Amino acid sequence: MEAITPREPVVPQRPSETPEEITVGLQDYSARSKILIDNHKEFLAMYPDQWVAFGDNWKIVAAKTHEEVLKKLREAGGYSPHSVMRRLETNPPRRIPTVWRKRTG
Numbered sequence: 001m002e003a004i005t006p007r008e009p010v011v012p013q014r015p016s017e018t019p020e021e022i023t024v025g026l027q028d029y030s031a032r033s034k035i036l037i038d039n040h041k042e043f044l045a046m047y048p049d050q051w052v053a054f055g056d057n058w059k060i061v062a063a064k065t066h067e068e069v070l071k072k073l074r075e076a077g078g079y080s081p082h083s084v085m086r087r088l089e090t091n092p093p094r095r096i097p098t099v100w101r102k103r104t105g
Contacts, residue, residue, distance in 0.1 A: 028056065029082040036086055044088045054084040 017025075032054040036043065043052055047062040051069040054060050055078020063069040066085070073079045 025056075025080075025082045029084060032058070032082075032084040036084060040088070044090065047088050048090045049088065051085060051087050053078075053086075056080045056082055 036052065036054060050062045050064055051066050052060060052062045053069045053073045055073050055076060057076065057078035059076050059078050061069055061072040061076055061078075063072055066087075069085065070079070073083060073085075
């Protein structure tokens with residue numbers, strides 16, 4: 001077996017954050033996620049088949065690819081681990097429904 005070499009984390013780490021700062025960050029993330037979910041139809045009309053990101057500075061950016069939206073988010077100064085990103089698809093793929101039920105018999 002090959003030796004595992006450590007690498008830099010992909011997401012910026014902030015070990016100096018207090019529990020209160022972490023709580024505020026997660027509450028902001030939750031609020032931005034809720035805005036994207038509650039206003040899905042409006043965002044889909046504005047940004048069809050695009051990636052949409054909602055950064056820490058509460059600015060919305062959109063682009064055709066995930067890499068582009070990350071770049072725009074960083075340029076806007078809103079990128080962090082608490083950024084919310086979602087792809088808005090006009091024709092999303094069909095999902096296979098699953099049903100969990102108790103077997104009888």
